[in-house]
Amino acid sequence: MKHLVTVERLCLAGHSLALAFGLAGLLLVLPNPEFIASLPTVGxxxxxxxxxxxxxxxxxxxxxTVAIYAYRTLGIRHWLTFMLPAVILSLGSELLGTSTGFPFGAYGYLNGLGYKIAGLVPFTIPLSWFYVGLCCYVLARSGLESIGLPLWAKLVGSIALGSVLLTAWDFVLDPAMSQAPYPFWEFGEVGEFFGMPYRNVTGWLGTGAIFMFVASLFWGAKPLNLNRAQLSVPLIVYLINFAFGAIITVTELDSRYLIPTSMSIVLGVVPAIALWWMTKPAQGVESALSGNLTREVPTVSVGVGQK
Known part of the structure; x- marks a missing residue:
């Protein structure tokens, strides 16, 4: 598993650097074309x-990053039974949305996110639903497992709270990606909620809840038994993706957008950190440093042996 941890960390570092580079390009370089003009042709x-x-x-x-994390921490069954429903169902929701306006409102994707499936939805969009969605669900489920709730409340609460965390991220993502000077998609109608239709919010909640519900049927009721060290990757991925959208929203849009940013913090960032903190700490220095590598086999066997 050590080589997988190395690849995972390299991908996480690359993911973080790519987000930082994107911020620098969108906020500093593109608004200053004279800098671009001063570069040599190769540059x-x-x-x-x-x-x-x-x-x-x-x-x-x-x-x-998240696929490797899910494979080594939860097992191949948990990884695939979350990723496949997330990708397939979110793609269906996005194709329906870009074709009919339901469930997100009238919108369309511009360029910059890769090849468009059916000429409508970039292939990267379902992947983003997957990797942020899994982070949200794992944080929600692990946090709720640590408190004395009935089993049904933990399972239902994980789906509900996971979809709220996912939607809270959209409160900064959508303004940043659709209303900033360099958009990646656009709404075809005037949105009542800071440029977004209200049904965009319910569409995010519904889409996230549906694929999390389907995944939970495959995962069963067996506890995940993840500690804080094992939940560090989901938390980091969630926070840096929030920061990407929030920085663009706050710096490129007017002060009104401090409201959805604050809502995203209250409904997303604060609960995500609280859920991570509610889980048990890693036992021993070695597990804290290595992501609990010494317990990989028992963790995977729990994931595979359930239901």
Whole structure:
């Protein structure tokens, strides 16, 4: 498992750097075309390529990071039975939304996020639903497992809280990606909720809840038994993706957008950190440093042996 941890950490570092580079490009470089013009031809070509493909890169790196994390920490069964419903159902929801306006409102994707499936939805979008969605669900389920709730309340609460965490991220993502000077999608109607239709919020809640519910049927009721060290990757991925959208929203849009940003913090960031903290700490220095590598086999066997 050590080589998987190494690859996972490299991908997480690449994911973080790609987000940081994207922020620098969107906030500092693109608004100053004289800087781009001062670059040599090779530099201009490289910058143009990186900005055109940066969105694809950071999403792919995030998806690979979380896929490896899920495989080594939860087991192949848990990984695939979350990823496949998340990708398939979110893609169906996005294709329906871009075709009919339901369930997110009238919207369409622009360029910058890769090849569009059926000419409508970039292939990277379902992957982003997967990797952020799994982080939200694992944090919610692990946190609720640590308190004395009835089994049904833990399972239902994990789906509900996981979908809220996912939707809270969208409160900063959608303004940043649709209303900033360099958008990646656009709404075809005037949105009542800071440029977004209200049904975009219910569409996010519903889509997340549906694929989390389907995944929970496969996962069963067996506790995940994850500690804080094992939940560090989901928390980090969630927080850096929040920060990406929040920084663009706060710096590029007017002060009204401090409201959805604050809502995202209250409904997403604070609960995510609280859920992580509610879980048991890792036992021993070695597990804290290595992501509990010494207990990988028991953890995987729990994931595979349930239901």
């Amino acid at each position: 201009q070509t490289a910058f143009g390529w990186s900005m055109a493909n940066g969105g694809v890169g950071y999403i792919l790196l995030g998806a690979v």
